[in-house]
Amino acid sequence: xxxGDPELEELxxxxxxxxxxxxxxxxxxxxxVLSRTQCExxxxxxxxxxxxxxxxxxxxxxxxxxxxxxxxxxxxxxxxYDLPTVSENLTQILGMIASPLxxxxxxxxxxxxxAAHISQPGAxxxxxHRDHRWTQSRQVVSCFTALQDIPYDLGPTEVLLxxxxxxxxxxxxxxxxxxxxxxxxxxxxxGDVAIMDARLIHRGxxxxxxxxxxLPMHRVLFYTSWRDWCCNAHNDxxxxxxxxxxxxxxxxxxxxTWCVSGPMARRYPFRFQLFESLKGGASDGLGLHPFxxxxxxxxxxxxxxxxxxxxEDAEAMEEAARGIMAI
Numbered sequence: 001x002x003x004g005d006p007e008l009e010e011l012x013x014x015x016x017x018x019x020x021x022x023x024x025x026x027x028x029x030x031x032x033v034l035s036r037t038q039c040e041x042x043x044x045x046x047x048x049x050x051x052x053x054x055x056x057x058x059x060x061x062x063x064x065x066x067x068x069x070x071x072x073x074x075x076x077x078x079x080x081y082d083l084p085t086v087s088e089n090l091t092q093i094l095g096m097i098a099s100p101l102x103x104x105x106x107x108x109x110x111x112x113x114x115a116a117h118i119s120q121p122g123a124x125x126x127x128x129h130r131d132h133r134w135t136q137s138r139q140v141v142s143c144f145t146a147l148q149d150i151p152y153d154l155g156p157t158e159v160l161l162x163x164x165x166x167x168x169x170x171x172x173x174x175x176x177x178x179x180x181x182x183x184x185x186x187x188x189x190x191g192d193v194a195i196m197d198a199r200l201i202h203r204g205x206x207x208x209x210x211x212x213x214x215l216p217m218h219r220v221l222f223y224t225s226w227r228d229w230c231c232n233a234h235n236d237x238x239x240x241x242x243x244x245x246x247x248x249x250x251x252x253x254x255x256x257t258w259c260v261s262g263p264m265a266r267r268y269p270f271r272f273q274l275f276e277s278l279k280g281g282a283s284d285g286l287g288l289h290p291f292x293x294x295x296x297x298x299x300x301x302x303x304x305x306x307x308x309x310x311x312e313d314a315e316a317m318e319e320a321a322r323g324i325m326a327i
Contacts, residue, residue, distance in 0.1 A: 007161065008238035009185045011194075018100040018195055020139070026164035027186070028202035033096050034089055034191040035147060036046040042085040043147040043220055046116045050077045068115060068241035073123035073207065078243050079114050079222075081250075086114075087259040090224065093193060094146060094185070094255050099250060100195075104141055105228040113142065113225035115241035118218050119155045123207040131225070132198035134167050140198035142225040146188035153212055154219045156196070158183040162199040170201055198225065226252055 011029045013021050021028035034042070053066035069076040079086050094101075101109060132140045150156045160181050185205065186194050196202070211217065225240060229251075249263035258264050 005184070008120055011184075011186075015096050016098055018097065019103055022104065022138070022164075022195065022197050022314060023246070025161045027159055027161070027194060027196045028194045029186070029188065030097065031189065032191045034147075036190050038089055038092065039145075039147040040189050042089050042222060043218075045083055046077070046079070046094065046118075046222065047221055049079065049083055050116070050118060052074060053077055068239070071123075073120040074204065075118045076241050077116050077118060077239055079116060080243065081114065081246070081259065081262065081320060083308070086222075089145070089222065090114075091256065091259050093224075094252075094259075095142065097143065097193065097195065098252060098255065101141060101143075101226055102108055104138060105226055105252070106230060107253055108229035109226045109252040110185050110229040110248065111242070111246070111252065111255075112140065112225055112227045112240040113223060113242050114250070115223055117144075117204070117221045117223060119204065119207050120218060121207050121211045122209045123204070125156055125158075125206040126203040128201050128203045129170055130199050130201055131196075131246045131308070134164075134169070134199050135231075137231075138164075138197055138199070138228070139231045140192070140199055140225055140227045142196050142223060144186075144188075144194045145198065145222040146190055146194075147220045147222055148216055149190050150188045150219060151215075152184070152185060152187060153208055155207040156185040156187050157195070157202055157221075158185050158205050159200055159202040160184075161200075164197040164199040166201075192294045 008029075010026055011025060012031060015030060018028045018030070019093060020099050055318050056066065063070060066078050067075060068078060081087055081090075131142060144157065148154075159184055183203075188194060207219070223241075246263050248266045248268065250258055251264065251267065254264060
């Protein structure tokens with residue numbers, strides 16, 4: 001029940017093939033990243049955390065402390081880095097795919113989601129959607145790790161391959177033809193990781209109300225998302241599942257450090273640092289010191305900048321930089 005779909009088999013690759021698969025399909029699958037024992041331990045830890053978090057919500061009435069989304073029979077539960085097995089499993093996963101992620105998103109890539117998606121029998125399918133609005137260039141990549149085998153009736157993620165290349169919103173561009181498109185179910189094996197371009201149109205699959213013999217009650221996906229931190233992180237429709245105290249503090253290139261010792265000092269994209277330094281001169285905790293600005297001026301070439309990828313609110317930075325270089 002986990003094999004036999006030629007389209008699914010095409011998505012399976014080694015870490016070195018992730019970039020090519022994301023360019024072609026919008027998603028790639030790497031088999032057996034975690035062992036079954038690691039998955040079982042992770043599954044147990046996450047379900048215990050969900051139960052404790054649910055009890056806390058019932059006591060306080062505040063869902064935002066631990067849940068980013070709650071629907072009937074579906075939860076997205078936020079995970080602390082030091083929850084048992086989380087750091088260990090994440091270290092194992094990134095040991096295999098961190099280099100491809102860095103190649104996809106750049107050296108400033110930042111973790112923007114650390115959570116688990118949990119579904120139960122009776123969960124309706126999600127509507128088809130993108131996790132991030134369509135942009136010309138890739139900005140967000142999500143990594144979903146299956147902590148158990150996910151056959152066709154355990155609500156596998158359903159994807160429309162290649163739609164990361166199709167501009168526009170799902171509602172305006174795709175809804176009328178959605179029923180005519182064939183989706184692919186990501187029927188992952190325990191320990192597999194699916195790496196997905198966040199622009200890819202997809203949905204969570206349905207769970208039948210009657211549980212088939214041998215299936216678990218809860219289907220759990222452990223997931224992280226990573227963002228090109230050079231892109232504007234403000235004023236778009238991206239709403240990550242991340243504990244607020246972790247925002248801007250989990251850089252990909254330093255994951256081996258914060259997985260052990262905790263979130264790092266908050267940092268900002270280099271272009272924001274440059275903008276702040278050009279506005280204020282001396283460092284104010286965000287920007288660069290004056291001598292660092294001089295070094296930037298000596299090496300800065302506007303021909304090297306892809307103006308189309310500069311966010312609108314960074315236009316002032318470009319004007320300021322041009323002005324200071326003209327002095």
